[in-house]
Every structure is written in C-alpha cells, then in structure tokens.
Amino acid sequence: MLDADFFRRWMTATAASVDREAENLTALDSPIGDADHGSNLQRGFTAVTAALEKEQPQTPGAVLILAGRQLISTVGGASGPLYGTLLRRTGKALGDAAEVGAEQLAQALRTGVDAVMALGGAAPGDATMLDALVPAVEALGDGFAAAATAAREGAVATTPMQARKGRASYLGERSIGHQDPGATSSALLVEALVEASDE
Amino acid sequence: MKMLINVAETVVADALRGMAAAHPELVVDVENRVIVRRDAPVAGKVGLISGGGSGHEPLHGGFVGPGMLSAACPGEVFTSPVPDQMVRAAAAVDSGAGVLFIVKNYTGDVLNFDMAAELAEDEGVQVGKVLVNDDVAVTDSLYTAGRRGTGATLFVEKIAGAAADEGQPLERVEAVGRQVNENARSFGVALSAVTTPAKGSPTFDLPTGELELGIGIHGEPGRERRAMMTSGEIADFAVGAILDDMTPRNPVLVLVNGMGATPLLELYGFNAEVQRVLAEREVAVARTLVGNYVTSLDMAGASVTLCQVDEELLRLWDAPVSTPGLRWGM
Numbered sequence: 001m002l003d004a005d006f007f008r009r010w011m012t013a014t015a016a017s018v019d020r021e022a023e024n025l026t027a028l029d030s031p032i033g034d035a036d037h038g039s040n041l042q043r044g045f046t047a048v049t050a051a052l053e054k055e056q057p058q059t060p061g062a063v064l065i066l067a068g069r070q071l072i073s074t075v076g077g078a079s080g081p082l083y084g085t086l087l088r089r090t091g092k093a094l095g096d097a098a099e100v101g102a103e104q105l106a107q108a109l110r111t112g113v114d115a116v117m118a119l120g121g122a123a124p125g126d127a128t129m130l131d132a133l134v135p136a137v138e139a140l141g142d143g144f145a146a147a148a149t150a151a152r153e154g155a156v157a158t159t160p161m162q163a164r165k166g167r168a169s170y171l172g173e174r175s176i177g178h179q180d181p182g183a184t185s186s187a188l189l190v191e192a193l194v195e196a197s198d199e
Numbered sequence: 200m201k202m203l204i205n206v207a208e209t210v211v212a213d214a215l216r217g218m219a220a221a222h223p224e225l226v227v228d229v230e231n232r233v234i235v236r237r238d239a240p241v242a243g244k245v246g247l248i249s250g251g252g253s254g255h256e257p258l259h260g261g262f263v264g265p266g267m268l269s270a271a272c273p274g275e276v277f278t279s280p281v282p283d284q285m286v287r288a289a290a291a292v293d294s295g296a297g298v299l300f301i302v303k304n305y306t307g308d309v310l311n312f313d314m315a316a317e318l319a320e321d322e323g324v325q326v327g328k329v330l331v332n333d334d335v336a337v338t339d340s341l342y343t344a345g346r347r348g349t350g351a352t353l354f355v356e357k358i359a360g361a362a363a364d365e366g367q368p369l370e371r372v373e374a375v376g377r378q379v380n381e382n383a384r385s386f387g388v389a390l391s392a393v394t395t396p397a398k399g400s401p402t403f404d405l406p407t408g409e410l411e412l413g414i415g416i417h418g419e420p421g422r423e424r425r426a427m428m429t430s431g432e433i434a435d436f437a438v439g440a441i442l443d444d445m446t447p448r449n450p451v452l453v454l455v456n457g458m459g460a461t462p463l464l465e466l467y468g469f470n471a472e473v474q475r476v477l478a479e480r481e482v483a484v485a486r487t488l489v490g491n492y493v494t495s496l497d498m499a500g501a502s503v504t505l506c507q508v509d510e511e512l513l514r515l516w517d518a519p520v521s522t523p524g525l526r527w528g529m
Binding site for chain 1: 207252274275276277278279280281282283305306307310311314336337342343344347393395397398402403415417418419420422
C-alpha cells in the first residue's frame, strides 16, 4: 500500500529530477518554443517541496492536491495549469484514504490525465505531455518500472511528430524532428514513481 | 551574451521595481506582480485587465493608465502570469461594474485567465473576456493552437479602454474589444533570434543573410526562412499576407511595430514601404503608429498590424490616453 510518505517522496524525487534536467528541458524547448520549460518547472517544484514541508499533508490525496495547487500558483504558462490539474485531479480522485493501492493510483492518474486532455484539448499524437502520460497510465498495471519505460518511450516517440498544440504548433512542419519538452518532463514525473517506491 | 541584468531569476522583479520608481501614478506590487493605476477602482467604470509574459514591454504594464488598462499582470519572461495575479488585479480594479480580461491567444495565457475568471466570479466579480488572435502567419487552426495574439492587442486595449473610460457597460466594452480583434490582422518578421535571460544564448540559429517570416512574439522561429529581403520586399510580403486574409472596406489603423532591437530609423523606413503597399492596394489609412510597442526582448524585426475602423472605433482610438507607453490628448 502507498501512504502519504510515498506521495511526498514521489513529489520530492520529481523535484530533484526536474532540477537535474532543467537545462536539458530548456534546450529541448528552445528550437520549438521559448526556452523556459526547465526553469518554469524548476520554480514550480521548488515551491511544491517547500509547501509539502510546511503544511505536512497527511493523506496521499492531500499531498497531490497541495502540489497541484502550488504548480498552478507558481509556474504560469501552459505547464502550470496542465501539471497542476493533473496532480490536483489525481489527488481528488484518491479521496481521503490514508493509504491507496497501486490499482487505485492507476485509476486516479487516469482521471488526472483525462482532465489534462479536457483542459488542453490535445490528444495523443499531438506531440504533447499526453504522449508520455497516456502510455504510462496504460502500463501502470504492470508496475511503476513498466510505466516509466512507457513514458520515456512515449516522450522519444514525439520526435517525428508534428506538434498540433502549444507553442510548437506555430512552426507547422518545422516542429518535426524535435522531442517534445512537455512529454520529456512528464517522463521525469513517471520515472520518479520508481524512485519513490525504491526507498 | 551581455545583458544589463543582475541574475536571470530576478529580471522581472528588478524591472518592476524600476518601473515603480519611474511611474508614481501606478501602484506596482512587485511581490505579487500586479500593476494597477493608482486611482483604481474608478467608480462605475469597467476594469480592464491584461497580462502575459514579460519581455514584451511596454505591453502590458506600460499600457496601464487613464484611457487604457486598469491593471496588468506580468508573468515570467515569455511565460503567462498565474491565476492568483489576475484575481488580485480584479479585486483591485472592480468597482462593481465588472472586469474585462484581454487575453492573447497562447495556450498558457488562455488556461491561466480561464482559471482566474472562474475564481474571480466565485468572489462575485463579473468577468468578460476578449481573446486576441490576429496573426495571419498561423493559418490552419485544426493543426495549431490557433492564431497568436500579437500587435492587435494594443488596438484592443486602447479602444476598449476608451469605451470603458466613457462608462460603457461590460457587455459593450467586451463587444467593442471583440469588434477590434475581428477587424485586425498582423504579420511579423525576424532578422535575429531572441536571447532570453534564462537561456543566455539565441533561442534559434538565424544566420546573417537570412530572415524568418511569420514569427510571433516569443522568440520562436516563424513559418519559413528566406534569404534576406529589402525593406520594400518585406513590406510587400507582410502587407500582402494580411490583405490575402482581409479586404478592408473601411480605413485602417496601421501599427508598424518593432520587435525590440530594430531602431526607429529602420522602422520609419519600413513604414514608408508599408504605406506604399497600402496605397498600391488602395487601402485608406486613418492613423499610423510606429514604434516598439509589442516587443520580443532583443529580437530584431518588425510586425505590421492593420485594423479597419468605422467612425466609432476611430473616435475611441483618438480618445485621450495617458500611460507610460502610449500617451496623447491629455
């Protein structure tokens, strides 16, 4: 079973990994966007870890709702509302339970991903974060490692796609050949599940 | 890359502190990132709120003041502001007559302003919205996030601002804003890429001797790259792209806008070519504005915006305005 500590570790591991990869995310964002994906997420997840420490939420749902709210309030751009909604809606779906099973988390994440789809109006294949998140959620039944692999492969698979949403879409065919920064950061989020469960 | 900054992390806050010192007629909340005209809320007046990433100055903070915006919410560089900022701005400027959000069509701006509208309405503030999407370089909205909001934002903010100053109700001010947007089209070109403080090097590689056609305002490349053209050829291309999309029956307002690193000498020369093309295409010009208004940090280049106006819109355009970035008649 996964308790609030696990979800705190998940968020902290994501923050650490965003810190490590910030420059890489920004580099991916620079030929097709505006070169700030790394620094924006870094600001957001720094706020998330600070808030988790200060407010000490006691349930898995409360951890994710607090994290989502922090992202919405600090990131800006499209990433703030999209990642914020993903975590908030996943957290809300987990309810008040003190511990949740892997199956419950998978279901809740599916709710979160659906909310992201509804908010951004994107679908898999548009070269967005959904290209990492949707396969990850589908693979979650086989464990965190399988989900992480699916997310990473999904992120890499955005390279030959033409972006249809977000700022990269303005480049039309010129967006082809670039791995989507949002899908890449989504892979970091899913990979952090593995790290959180190892401890 | 050399920039007149301390560190990238404090660029926006530092600029806001400097703006506060230069403009005592504005209340600049550096911590919460909201710029409000000092006499807000003005009784009976609709509050006009806009915002977007920083790096486009004087948009939007430079357009706060009588005759234009009531408040502006600057985000990080090229990153939309967060909903908390708009909610704070709405609370500061709402006199009971409601507020109008003027939003440029970028995914981040749209999402954050939508969230803000919901929160402000929960607090009892009536919220209207105008989405600015004037960039003709973005054609097929099925495969994109839709047309970007660029130069027309200035026309919307000025004209809707004048309507609000007259005490027109929210529905009317919103309708005027939408009318301006529907009648406005823009096209931009870049002669150099942008260097953002966070990245410190140009966002894309644009060799000497080449230019990008169909750019927005965020340092992203445009739709195509060509060998460098003369000012006249660029005017033919840019105005041509706009007139392929719109056949003005009324006179137009013309904005020849610098992207940040192109001197006025070049912008005025470019404007001469824009006026030539308009004359050749028999488009009547009502008013022309030339300068750096909707910029993209240190990008060299320019955009052209045309907005066809009837007598009423022209009257509102001519109405007095007093802001750091635009001022006439008062």
